[in-house]
Amino acid sequence: MNTEVIDIKTIGSDGKGSLSFYEAQRTVPFPIRRVYYTYGVEAGIERGAHAHRDLWQLLVCPNGCVEVLLEDESHRWSERLDRPDKGLVIGPYVWHSMVWRTEGAVLLVSASDWYDEGDYIRDYDTFRREVCAYVARTAEPGA
C-alpha cells in the first residue's frame, strides 16, 4: 500500500561514469516541492520511525547503502537502497525507518510538499490507529 520500487533511468557514458535522472510527474508519480538529503550518518544508526499523513516521497541512495524498514496496515518488510538507480516511493500512512548500512551513505529525498511537522505521525500507537482508519476510508465506495 502506497509504496513502489522504481528504476531510475541511467545513462552510461563510455567509461566516463553514469548519469541517473528522474522527472517530477513523469517518472516520479507526484510533483516535487522539496529536496533534502541526509549524510554523515554512522553505519548501524537508525533514523525515521514515523509516517506521513499526506506526503509522497522518493528515496534514493546515490552512494552506499541505506535499508528502509517499512510497515503499512498489514505488512512489515524492508527495501535495501544499494544502487544509485533504485528508487523507493513512499506515500501516506507507511511507517518507515532508515538504517545506515554503510558509512558515508547519502540518502536523497524528493518530497511532494514543503516541510510541515503537522504532517508527521511520530507516535507508533497513533500510527496504528490512523492507518486502520485510513484503510477503511479509502476502501469506501467512491473514495
Ligand code: T46
Ligand atoms: C522522512 C525521512 C525519509 C526540517 O526542518 N525540514 C525538512 O525538510 C526536514 C526533512 C526536516 N526538518 C527538521 C525536522 C527535525 O527537527 O530536521 C530535523 C530532523 O528531521 P527528522 O528527525 O524527521 O529526520 P529523519 O531523517 O528521521 O526523517 C527524514 C524526514 O524528516 C522524513 O520526512 O520521511 O527522512
